[in-house]
Amino acid sequence: xxxxxxxxxxxxxxxxxxxxxxxxxxxxxxxxVEGGRVDRRPPEGGLVNGGGCMWRMSGELRRTRERERERERERERExxxKNWEKKYPFIKKASTFSSSPPASSSSxxxxxxxxxxxxxxxxxxxxxxxxxxxxxxxxFSVLLLERGGVPFGNINVSYLQNFHLSLAxxxxxxxxxxxxxxxxxxNSRARxxxxxxxxxxxxxxxxxxxxxxxxxxxxxxxxxxxxxxxNQIVHPPNIAPWQKAxxxxxxxxGVSPYNGFTYDHLYGTKVGGTIFDHSGHRHTAAELxxxxxxxxxxxxxxxxxxxxxxxxxxxxxRAVGVIFKDENGxxxxxxxxxxxxxxxxxxxxxxxxPQLLLLSGIGPKSDLKKLNISVVLDNEFVGKGMADNxxxxxxxxxxxxxxxxxxxxxxxxxxxxxxxxxxxxxxSQDSIHCNHGxxxxxxxxxxxxxxxxxxxxxxxxxxxxxxxxPHEAFKGGFILEKVARPISRGQLxxxxxxxxxxxxxxxxxxxxxxxxxxxxxxxxxxxxxxxxKHFTNFTGHRDKQTMEKLLNMSVTANVNFIxxxxxxxxxxxxxxxxxxxxxxxxxxxxxxxxxxxPEYKVLGVHRLRVIDGSTFSESPGTNPQATVMxxxxxxxxxxxxxxxxxxxxx
Numbered sequence: 346x347x348x349x350x351x352x353x354x355x356x357x358x359x360x361x362x363x364x365x366x367x368x369x370x371x372x373x374x375x376x377x378v379e380g381g382r383v384d385r386r387p388p389e390g391g392l393v394n395g396g397g398c399m400w401r402m403s404g405e406l407r408r409t410r411e412r413e414r415e416r417e418r419e420r421e422r423e424x425x426x427k428n429w430e431k432k433y434p435f436i437k438k439a440s441t442f443s444s445s446p447p448a449s450s451s452s453x454x455x456x457x458x459x460x461x462x463x464x465x466x467x468x469x470x471x472x473x474x475x476x477x478x479x480x481x482x483x484x485f486s487v488l489l490l491e492r493g494g495v496p497f498g499n500i501n502v503s504y505l506q507n508f509h510l511s512l513a514x515x516x517x518x519x520x521x522x523x524x525x526x527x528x529x530x531x532n533s534r535a536r537x538x539x540x541x542x543x544x545x546x547x548x549x550x551x552x553x554x555x556x557x558x559x560x561x562x563x564x565x566x567x568x569x570x571x572x573x574x575x576n577q578i579v580h581p582p583n584i585a586p587w588q589k590a591x592x593x594x595x596x597x598x599g600v601s602p603y604n605g606f607t608y609d610h611l612y613g614t615k616v617g618g619t620i621f622d623h624s625g626h627r628h629t630a631a632e633l634x635x636x637x638x639x640x641x642x643x644x645x646x647x648x649x650x651x652x653x654x655x656x657x658x659x660x661x662x663r664a665v666g667v668i669f670k671d672e673n674g675x676x677x678x679x680x681x682x683x684x685x686x687x688x689x690x691x692x693x694x695x696x697x698x699p700q701l702l703l704l705s706g707i708g709p710k711s712d713l714k715k716l717n718i719s720v721v722l723d724n725e726f727v728g729k730g731m732a733d734n735x736x737x738x739x740x741x742x743x744x745x746x747x748x749x750x751x752x753x754x755x756x757x758x759x760x761x762x763x764x765x766x767x768x769x770x771x772x773s774q775d776s777i778h779c780n781h782g783x784x785x786x787x788x789x790x791x792x793x794x795x796x797x798x799x800x801x802x803x804x805x806x807x808x809x810x811x812x813x814x815p816h817e818a819f820k821g822g823f824i825l826e827k828v829a830r831p832i833s834r835g836q837l838x839x840x841x842x843x844x845x846x847x848x849x850x851x852x853x854x855x856x857x858x859x860x861x862x863x864x865x866x867x868x869x870x871x872x873x874x875x876x877x878k879h880f881t882n883f884t885g886h887r888d889k890q891t892m893e894k895l896l897n898m899s900v901t902a903n904v905n906f907i908x909x910x911x912x913x914x915x916x917x918x919x920x921x922x923x924x925x926x927x928x929x930x931x932x933x934x935x936x937x938x939x940x941x942x943p944e945y946k947v948l949g950v951h952r953l954r955v956i957d958g959s960t961f962s963e964s965p966g967t968n969p970q971a972t973v974m975x976x977x978x979x980x981x982x983x984x985x986x987x988x989x990x991x992x993x994x995x
Contacts (some may be wrong), residue, residue, distance in 0.1 A: 349473045349896075351858060359616070361434060385650070389603065389770075393834075396753070411981060428497075429498065430603050432635060432908070433635065434639060435493065435621060435642045435644050436538070436642060436812070437644070437646070438645070438646060438647055438672055439490075439669065439670075439671035440647075440650075440675065442645055442648070442673040447949075449696065452775035460764065462645075462682040462683070462687075463484070463486045463488040463679065463681055464485035464487065464681065465481050465681065465688055465690060466487075466488045466490065466667055466681055466688075466689045466690070467487060467488070467489045467490065467677055467689075467690045467926065468490050468689065468691045468692065469540070469691065469694065469698070469957070470490070470493075470540070470631070470644060470692075471491075471535055471541060471542075471628050471692060471693070472535075472542050472958075472977070473493070473540075473692040473956050473958075473974065473977035474489060474540065474630075474635045474692035474957075474977065475489075475540075475630040475631055475634055475974075475977065476573075476633050476975075476981065477692060477978070477980060477981045478634065478644070479633050479634055479636050479637040479642075479978075479981070479993070480640040480977070480978055480981025480982055481985065482604070482637045482638040482641040483641075483994075484641075484988075484994075484995075485641060486641050486643075486682075487643070488644070488645070488646070489642065490650055490669055490679070491538045492536060492648060492649040492650070493535070493537035493538060493646065493647070494520075494647060495517060495537070495538050495631065496537050496538060496543040496627070496631055497631070499511075499553065500964040501519075502520050502627060503627050504625055504627065505547070505625035505627065505749065506625060510547065512545075513532050516721070519536065520536060520543055521534065521535060521537075522534045522535075522630060524696075524847040525848045526852055527849055527851040528851060528854050529759065529982075530852070530854065530905045530906075530907070530926060531885040531906070531926070531927075532827075532924060532927050532929070534697070534847075534933070538631040538644070539629030539630045539632075540630060540694060541692060541694070541970060541973075542629040542631075543627070543630075543975070544971055545929060546751040546767070546968075547619045547621045547752070548609065548619060548748065548765075548967070548968045549575075549579045549617055549618035549968070550608055550610060550615075550617040550618065550966050551609055551971050551975075552966045552971070552975075553966060553967035554612060555750065556610075556963070556965040556966065559963075559967075560937075561648065563979075563983075565985070566982060570975045570976075572974050573978050574974045574975060575608065577632065577636065578629070578630070578633065579618045579619070579620060579971075580617070580618060580619055580623065580628075581616075581618060581619075582617075582621070582753045583623055584753060585633065585750035585768060585769070585851070586747065586751065586882075587750055587767075587768035588616070588750050588754045588768075589754075590880050591754050591756075591764075591824065591874060592616065592754040593879035594877035594878075594880045595614040595756040595764060595874060596614055597879055598870065598873040598874060598877055599756055600613060600614050600756040600757075600764070601613050601614065606618075609619020609969070610757065611757065612757050612758070612759055613757060614754065614755070615758050616753055616754055617752070617968075619751075619752075619753065620970075620973075621751075622750060628748070629975075630974055633660060633974075635947065636711070642842060647671060647672035648669045648671060648677075648779050649845065650667050650668070650693075650701060651669060651704070651844055652667070652668050652844075653689060653701065653702075653953065654667060654678070657723050658722065661949060661950060662951070663950070663951040663952050664681070664688070664689045664806055664952045664953040666680035666689070667679055674874050681952065684855055684993055686988045688952045688984075690954045690955070691785050691954070691955045691956075691957075694956045694959065695731070695932050695934055695959040695961075695995055696848065696850065696934075696959075698957055699935050699959055700728075700837065700839065700848050702727050703718070703839050703843070704839070704844055705721065705723055706718055706719050706720050706721030706722065708723075708724055709720045709728075712838065712839070716839055716841065718845060719811075722949045724949065726939035727935065728835075728836055728838060728848075728934050729836050729934070729939070730834055730936045730939065730962065731834065731835045732833065732835065732931065732932055732933050732962075732963075732964075733832050733930065734930045734931075734933075735827070735854045735864065735921070736822070736825055736830065736927060736990055737864060737867070737868060738823045738825050738918070739871050739895055739896065739899050739923050740822075740895065740902050741821050741822055741895060742820060744820070746769065746820045747768045747842045748768065748769050749769035750757055750766075750767060750769060751767050752767060755834050755967050757967060760831060760867075761828065761830065761863045762826055762827065762828055762863050762864070762870065763826075763827045764824065764825070764870060764874065765825040766823060766824050766869065767822055768822025768823070770822065778905075785810060803908030804811060805867075823870045825928070825969075826864065826867035826868055827867075827869050827928060827930075828863050829863075833856040833857045834856075835850070835851035835852040835853040836850075836851055837849070837850050850854060852923075854922070855925065859873065861921055864917075864918075864921035865917045865918055868920065875895070876892070884896050895918060901923060902973055903926070904926075905926055907922070907924075907925070908926055909923050910923055910924070920987045929969075930962050930964045931958075932959065932961040932969070933959060933961065933962065934959040937960050940955070940960075941955050945980060947950060956976060956977065956980050957973060966981065974988055
């Protein structure tokens with residue numbers, strides 16, 4: 346009996362160890378929420394199950410879990426890479442491009458080039474560039490140059506729960522490039538295939554009929570181009586409780602009628618589309634490239650265009666090619682074919698497009714000469730007419746966490762303001778552990794101050810200002826108020842000749858008093874929303890004093906670099922000016938009639954167009970991404986029809 350007894354004791358000993366290890370694993374996976382942060386601390390004294398051994402084992406288990414999680418992510422990235430490389434075989438690194446010296450020419454800039462000349466070179470694989478390249482490739486050879494990488498497999502880009510992480514990442518290969526306007530407002534510009542659709546809040550809603558008429562677009566073609574986008578990457582949202590409360594409260598206060606789920610821009614309250622599917626996975630404009638003709642499209646990533654090359658021998662400068670650098674810093678040239686209709690099309694966005702024109706010698710002569718840039722065309726309007734729709738937020742804390750949601754519901758008012766909402770931040774383990782700004786990850790969209798802005802003085806000032814914030818401040822959401830069609834205008838100016846560096850951008854938020862008055866009307870409407878009966882599940886009874894407390898909290902949580910005033914909550918005008926932030930709807934700089942024609946051809950230059958949000962004098966609809974993607978498709982079809990007629994087959 347001795348041998349079976351020893352086996353029995355051995356099994357019991359192993360069982361006890363297994364139980365202890367399981368307990369440690371359960372403790373490691375337990376989440377203790379305190380004031381909105383996740384804590385995996387051991388009980389007081391640092392011991393688990395009465396012994397320091399288990400604490401040491403738990404630390405090892407934690408490290409093991411982290412290593413396993415990282416290995417799993419790496420496996421997912423490898424699988425994703427293989428999948429997208431198979432699906433998009435035409436996407437290559439810029440260093441794979443082979444270029445040869447330009448042939449001799451009578452022009453000051455040679456107009457021949459690489460081993461392969463293209464019918465179209467598109468600079469910027471973003472919101473407009475991807476649908477444009479896809480469409481033109483049906484009949485012509487296209488080279489699409491994107492300075493960033495791909496969104497596929499990037500966890501900061503691909504998932505709703507990690508929405509704010511890419512905005513906080515300031516590494517050189519981040520999907521977003523951080524900048525601060527001279528107004529003191531923190532902002533971002535896309536640096537990834539898919540452009541803004543890879544880093545934005547995902548809300549999809551069309552331009553208004555007014556926008557279409559004002560732009561002079563063909564309404565029939567517009568209504569054909571929108572569904573082409575929608576059928577590929579747009580989804581109805583899972584309506585979150587926070588969004589339902591805002592929707593019902595907007596109707597309570599008279600923002601009617603209720604237009605239900607629709608892509609159309611209609612006065613009243615509606616639910617719009619989203620580029621996040623029901624599992625929270627983002628679908629960007631880059632996925633539209635799956636519809637391209639792979640035999641006629643080359644896409645180069647990490648290809649940073651330095652300048653456009655012109656032939657200046659004729660009466661008008663003629664665009665003939667581009668110079669770009671690859672991911673290793675090596676320089677290449679690419680050229681368009683010497684065929685009628687071949688063009689270079691700039692789709693680099695409201696910051697990148699005017700910046701590239703200026704670096705290429707198109708802009709105010711005096712400004713170009715200051716930086717020793719050879720003047721190709723003197724145009725005083727390049728970089729002018731910049732605008733950004735000012736956004737002001739009221740933070741609403743809740744006693745319990747709420748489901749994460751970005752923009753789903755919108756109130757479209759006749760007073761010239763839009764009311765939107767977002768909620769529930771820090772949902773993923775990655776975002777919870779990434780305290781990426783002076784305001785922690787749980788405060789959500791406003792927490793995009795990058796590490797280099799975290800000076801010791803700023804951190805100390807933040808700590809002092811946050812002492813009175815309740816723990817509930819790290820749960821809840823925002824009611825957003827955005828001014829439609831701001832009158833205030835600013836400008837963009839180069840600070841050097843390095844394309845990787847941000848230019849100086851000024852939006853002059855609230856410079857015009859009418860913008861201020863509309864913001865005040867919007868904040869008063871927000872107050873009505875949070876005191877409406879359908880919102881009491883989140884806010885409780887809100888009297889005037891409590892609303893003042895919410896405004897105070899919103900001022901404290903604000904992360905712009907505009908000096909605050911003591912009367913911010915007493916004067917709504919001052920509140921608007923001091924707490925303004927962006928929702929990334931900036932536009933202008935290459936406006937129609939000033940820099941480009943209604944066909945988006947650069948005035949005074951042959952074979953060069955700009956097709957993106959830099960051409961807008963107003964941001965279309967409540968959120969512009971749908972219209973910018975539509976414009977890429979729309980202009981691609983127009984160009985094909987103009988060049989080929991009925992034989993375009995499109």
